[in-house]
Every structure is written in structure tokens, then in C-alpha cells.
Amino acid sequence: MFEHHAAVLMNGKTISLRDVLKYALAMDAMPALEGLIDDRVLTSWAHERNVEVSHKELQERVNQYRQERGLFTSVATKAWLDSRQCSLAALGSLLRPGLLRDKLRRDVISDEEVRRYFYEYAAALDRVAISRLVVREYGEAKEMQYRLEEGEEFQRLAKQYSTDTATRLSGGYVGQVGRSYGTVQITDSIFGAQPGDIVGPIEMKEGYVLLQVEAQYPAVLDETTADTIMESLFEEKWQSYKLKAGIRIELWDSIRCSGEKTESGGVLP
Numbered sequence: 001m002f003e004h005h006a007a008v009l010m011n012g013k014t015i016s017l018r019d020v021l022k023y024a025l026a027m028d029a030m031p032a033l034e035g036l037i038d039d040r041v042l043t044s045w046a047h048e049r050n051v052e053v054s055h056k057e058l059q060e061r062v063n064q065y066r067q068e069r070g071l072f073t074s075v076a077t078k079a080w081l082d083s084r085q086c087s088l089a090a091l092g093s094l095l096r097p098g099l100l101r102d103k104l105r106r107d108v109i110s111d112e113e114v115r116r117y118f119y120e121y122a123a124a125l126d127r128v129a130i131s132r133l134v135v136r137e138y139g140e141a142k143e144m145q146y147r148l149e150e151g152e153e154f155q156r157l158a159k160q161y162s163t164d165t166a167t168r169l170s171g172g173y174v175g176q177v178g179r180s181y182g183t184v185q186i187t188d189s190i191f192g193a194q195p196g197d198i199v200g201p202i203e204m205k206e207g208y209v210l211l212q213v214e215a216q217y218p219a220v221l222d223e224t225t226a227d228t229i230m231e232s233l234f235e236e237k238w239q240s241y242k243l244k245a246g247i248r249i250e251l252w253d254s255i256r257c258s259g260e261k262t263e264s265g266g267v268l269p
Contacts, residue, residue: 039097041245042238046100051107053099061095062088105234114229118221124179125219125228128190131172133157133210134164141201141208148198154212163207176217186211 046052071077081087118125131154135141144157155171162168179187182204189199193213200210219225 037247038242039094041242041247042097042101042104044245045241046104049104049107051100051103053096053103057099058092058096061099062092065091065095105230108237109230109233111226113233114226115221117229117233118219118225122219125225126191127176127178127217127219129176129214129217130174130181130190131155131158131212131214132164132167132174133162133172133212134204134207135161136163136207138201138203138208141210144210145198145201148210154198154210172212173214191216 066072066077069080071080077088081091133144133154135144140161144161147157148154155173158172159168162172164172167174177190179191181187181190183202186199186202189202190211190213193199195213195215197213198210199213201208202211203209
């Protein structure tokens with residue numbers, strides 16, 4: 001049925017809605033559909049748990065959405081909505097699931113769960129700031145190590161000799177990394193070092209690496225960390241709930257590509 005609905009008119013010809021949907025499906029370009037499904041499932045979950053959004057909260061979110069897009073006047077807002085065949089009420093309905101998600105996080109995940117997770121996995125949340133200097137040969141790496149031991153600046157040597165184009169111009173500075181950075185050998189070395197210590201040379205796929213520890217950032221249960229943990233715990237429960245929703249996209253059954261003839265008379269797989 002979709003082949004009879006024109007989605008695009010171009011030079012007197014049409015691109016059917018079926019062709020658009022086929023293309024989107026083949027290119028994994030259907031985030032809007034996936035988002036709509038998520039919104040409906042979230043709304044259902046919130047209803048089950050009696051989680052609601054007040055009119056004031058929704059109005060504040062709509063105002064924030066307008067400001068983010070530079071829609072500071074009612075005239076600009078109306079023109080923007082009209083260009084998308086949308087109303088202010090419909091926009092509020094589209095933004096409501098996002099607010100429900102934030103409230104659901106706090107309803108589903110307790111502060112005690114967050115604290116328990118933090119104290120169990122605090123080490124995995126540690127961060128360390130590092131710089132790196134990469135060269136191709138072991139002998140060259142040892143030469144860099146000796147020069148550093150004699151007092152030369154890591155940043156100057158990295159700018160001059162490092163083959164790592166991503167960090168060379170910044171004097172080798174990488175920034176903060178977690179315990180998933182590199183091998184176990186690297187992780188143990190950099191997290192066990194003091195600021196200013198040099199680790200290496202260590203052989204990696206890009207060559208031989210010298211690392212300078214800039215600063216250690218042990219994990220603390222502050223607002224940012226708590227929010228990260230809460231989001232991670234919520235995502236697990238959210239995915240579990242979604243699996244139970246029995247989602248099946250019937251739309252795909254209407255636009256299957258199999259059996260469609262090509263211009264040469266063959267059949268697409």
C-alpha cells in the first residue's frame with residue numbers, strides 16, 4: 001500500500017513512501033521510529049508506577065526547548081511549529097516522555113543502590129590524567145627515557161618526536177582516562193604512579209610508548225558520579241522492561257525487499 005503514497009516530488013516524478021521506508025530500513029536510519037517506540041514504552045512504565053509530570057514541569061521543558069532553538073518570540077515559535085505541521089500542545093506531548101524518564105530514574109533507582117554500587121566498584125571509576133610520547137623503535141624510546149631522567153620536559157620532547165598525531169601538538173596530553181585504558185600492565189602502572197612519574201617504554205601496536213602521569217583523580221561519590229551510576233543502573237532495568245514489552249515492528253513486513261525484480265530481470269536477495 002505504501003507504493004501509492006508519494007513522499008517526495010522531484011522534477012515531476014515521485015519517490016514513494018515505500019521507497020523511503022525501504023531505504024531507511026536498509027541504512028539503519030530509523031531513529032525516529034525507535035524513539036517513538038521508546039517513548040510509548042516509557043509512558044506505559046511510568047503509568048504502572050504512578051509517575052507523572054506536572055503542567056508546570058512540562059511548560060518549563062517546552063520553554064527550555066524553545067530557548068535551545070532560538071525561538072524567543074511567539075511569532076518565531078508559531079512559524080517553526082507550522083513548518084513542521086506541529087502544535088504547541090503536540091510539542092509538549094513529544095517532550096513529556098523525556099521528563100518521565102528522568103522521574104522514572106529516581107523512582108526505580110534508590111540512593112542506597114547508587115551508594116552500594118559505588119563502594120563495590122569505586123576502583124573502576126578512578127581516573128588519571130596522562131600524556132603520551134610514541135616512537136617507532138625501542139632504542140629511540142630508551143633515548144627519550146634517558147633524556148627525561150636527565151630533566152628534559154616531556155611536553156617538549158612529545159611535540160618534537162612523538163608520532164602520535166592526535167596528541168603531539170598538545171605536548172602529548174591525552175586527558176583523563178579510566179582503568180579500561182590500554183593493557184593491564186599500563187593500567188596497573190599509571191594508577192600506581194605519582195604525578196610526574198614516567199611509565200614505560202611499553203610496546204603497543206603503534207610503537208613504543210612513554211606515559212607521564214599528570215594527576216590522579218580517585219573516585220568520589222559526588223553529584224556527577226551518582227548521576228552516572230544511576231543512569232547505568234536505570235539503563236539495565238529499562239532494557240529488561242523493554243524486552244518484556246513484546247515489541248514487533250509490523251511495518252517491516254509491508255516493505256520487504258525480497259522477491260523484487262531488478263532492471264536486468266534478476267531478483268534481489
